[in-house]
Amino acid sequence: MSSTDGPDLAEAPEERCFLSTAEAAALERELLEDYRFGRQQLVEWCGHASAVAVTKVFPLPALPRKQRTALVVCGPEQNGAVGLACARHLRVFEYEPTIFYPTRSPDPLHRDLTTQCEKMDIPFLSYLPTEVQLINNAYRLVVDAVLGPGVEPAEVGGPCTRALATLKLLSIPLVSLDIPSGTPGWDPETGGDAEDGLRPDVLVSLAAPKRCAGRFSGRHHFVAGRFVPDDVRRKFALRLPGYTGTDCVAAL
Amino acid sequence: MQAWKHGRGKGQPLQRKKVEDCLQLRPRINKPHSGSGGGRRHVSLLKLERARGKDSGSPTRKLRPLGAPCHPQNTSPRSHPLASRPEPHSFLHPGLSFPAGLGRRSELRTFAFAVPCQVFPLPALPRKQRTALVVCGPEQNGAVGLACARHLRVFEYEPTIFYPTRSPDPLHRDLTTQCEKMDIPFLSYLPTEVQLINNAYRLVVDAVLGPGVEPAEVGGPCTRALATLKLLSIPLVSLDIPSGWDPETGGDAEDGLRPDVLVSLAAPKRCAGRFSGRHHFVAGRFVPDDVRRKFALRLPGYTGTDCVAAL
Numbered sequence: 001m002s003s004t005d006g007p008d009l010a011e012a013p014e015e016r017c018f019l020s021t022a023e024a025a026a027l028e029r030e031l032l033e034d035y036r037f038g039r040q041q042l043v044e045w046c047g048h049a050s051a052v053a054v055t056k057v058f059p060l061p062a063l064p065r066k067q068r069t070a071l072v073v074c075g076p077e078q079n080g081a082v083g084l085a086c087a088r089h090l091r092v093f094e095y096e097p098t099i100f101y102p103t104r105s106p107d108p109l110h111r112d113l114t115t116q117c118e119k120m121d122i123p124f125l126s127y128l129p130t131e132v133q134l135i136n137n138a139y140r141l142v143v144d145a146v147l148g149p150g151v152e153p154a155e156v157g158g159p160c161t162r163a164l165a166t167l168k169l170l171s172i173p174l175v176s177l178d179i180p181s182g183t184p185g186w187d188p189e190t191g192g193d194a195e196d197g198l199r200p201d202v203l204v205s206l207a208a209p210k211r212c213a214g215r216f217s218g219r220h221h222f223v224a225g226r227f228v229p230d231d232v233r234r235k236f237a238l239r240l241p242g243y244t245g246t247d248c249v250a251a252l
Numbered sequence: 253m254q255a256w257k258h259g260r261g262k263g264q265p266l267q268r269k270k271v272e273d274c275l276q277l278r279p280r281i282n283k284p285h286s287g288s289g290g291g292r293r294h295v296s297l298l299k300l301e302r303a304r305g306k307d308s309g310s311p312t313r314k315l316r317p318l319g320a321p322c323h324p325q326n327t328s329p330r331s332h333p334l335a336s337r338p339e340p341h342s343f344l345h346p347g348l349s350f351p352a353g354l355g356r357r358s359e360l361r362t363f364a365f366a367v368p369c370q371v372f373p374l375p376a377l378p379r380k381q382r383t384a385l386v387v388c389g390p391e392q393n394g395a396v397g398l399a400c401a402r403h404l405r406v407f408e409y410e411p412t413i414f415y416p417t418r419s420p421d422p423l424h425r426d427l428t429t430q431c432e433k434m435d436i437p438f439l440s441y442l443p444t445e446v447q448l449i450n451n452a453y454r455l456v457v458d459a460v461l462g463p464g465v466e467p468a469e470v471g472g473p474c475t476r477a478l479a480t481l482k483l484l485s486i487p488l489v490s491l492d493i494p495s496g497w498d499p500e501t502g503g504d505a506e507d508g509l510r511p512d513v514l515v516s517l518a519a520p521k522r523c524a525g526r527f528s529g530r531h532h533f534v535a536g537r538f539v540p541d542d543v544r545r546k547f548a549l550r551l552p553g554y555t556g557t558d559c560v561a562a563l
Contacts, residue, residue, distance in 0.1 A: 035433055036426035052557050060556075092537055094558055120540050226406060229434050246407055247375075 016133040018211045023230045047085020049224030049248040071139040075104040075146040083145020084113035100125040102159035132169040141173045147181035176200035221252040383410045385453040389460040390419040397459020398427035403451035414439045416473030438562040446483040455487045489513040502526030
């Protein structure tokens with residue numbers, strides 16, 4: 001269950017639950033450079049954990065056969081790679097993901113993940129219908145893996161931005177990875193103007209919740225951070241929930 | 253024959269040995285919080301010391317019976333629709349390799365971590381019995397062992413690693429760095445007195461050889477370690493194939509390791525047919541369906557988000 005360490009409050013009186021964008025980047029740098037985790041490794045862990053979070057909120061036995069479909073919308077940055085890995089894991093878990101990945105990244109990791117998804121028969125949409133009812137009817141849920149912390153909407157290209165505009169009108173559940181993608185919506189620090197941004201039902205914070213997660217008002221908030229070593233967690237004075245058994249996500 | 257359950261001590265007195273010589277103590281750098289982390293670093297030393305003190309009067313030490321293992325929920329194999337194809341088999345020829353593109357395969361295979369947790373569930377283990385010794389060779393199986401040890405640490409077990417022949421491969425080096433930074437102790441040598449190991453650890457993970465790796469390739473310390481592991485009376489978990497077994501035939505079972513638990517990586521190897529231990533798991537959920545069909549493999553179904561399945 002919870003960490004076997006004693007309470008850390010005596011050593012870290014200012015423990016908190018959220019990271020700023022700069023701190024999140026520093027944490028990731030520490031994992032990559034000091035701990036020599038590979039970027040692919042981190043993306044795989046986050047993708048796997050996101051898929052597990054989806055199975056917790058939308059368990060397969062409760063879904064009729066025709067309702068196991070999921071649409072995964074991926075941007076060209078790291079969050080998009082996490083989305084591709086998440087889609088592949090959903091496929092392994094016997095869901096039926098479809099990917100919308102309009103702006104392809106030339107990054108080798110993205111290309112490898114795309115190859116894996118294609119070879120595992122995951123369909124890629126060539127365009128996203130602007131008629132949102134088509135999406136509501138075809139899929140049980142949508143995974144938003146478009147932007148991520150520190151990525152400006154202008155960086156990801158027109159198709160992604162238009163996709164986000166469509167996603168705002170969804171009536172099926174939306175699962176956002178790390179931070180809800182927004183235009184101008186969710187500022188990673190403040191959360192932005194919630195009226196204008198996406199309003200996901202499920203948020204999966206990767207490694208640790210970002211500051212804007214404080215304004216999240218959906219039904220489920222998970223943290224996928226089991227891979228963060230204890231020392232790093234203490235260094236950033238993070239107070240995170242305990243994980244159960246071999247679970248890689250914990251509900252907040 | 254589950255010799256480990258009843259102990260194999262024959263009344264030999266323990267040798268008085270400096271157990272701290274076994275540990276390669278690392279300097280602790282930039283660790284503001286000592287807490288139980290410091291205690292954890294020295295756990296193997298303390299345990300070995302305590303074992304010597306306790307057993308001085310009773311050389312034959314009865315082992316505690318295992319708690320009931322956590323049985324996976326559904327173990328009935330799923331009959332694959334293509335199972336009617338000629339010669340579907342459950343074993344993989346060790347010479348066949350999966351197509352590249354899965355990148356760091358070792359990382360994916362390390363989901364074998366979950367196995368010790370299923371067979372030796374943490375809640376059933378008293379605090380002092382969460383120790384595990386992971387013996388790693390210099391080849392890929394050793395890398396899987398290092399990653400497995402790191403995951404065990406995350407799952408609040410207390411692994412110790414014996415990794416005598418270091419590989420210069422970057423993946424091995426990165427995994428070693430991660431294990432060191434996560435305060436997993438590395439033994440500088442393995443005691444030849446097997447009772448010390450029996451007393452200090454709850455289980456041993458064998459990640460020494462792997463398919464296609466000859467004992468001669470891994471060096472003397474690993475070979476000697478295998479000789480010691482043959483005499484273990486605590487449970488042994490082998491990764492992929494028991495070290496020393498011929499991947500095809502299983503070799504001479506009299507002479508080889510006899511693990512209690514086998515975790516087949518990707519798919520069982522042919523020698524797994526001769527495995528006679530208590531638990532056989534397959535860690536192959538990452539294998540895409542098409543690849544599985546291409547190799548005409550019949551594998552069990554996985555439950556939920558499990559990454560291992562019991563055979």
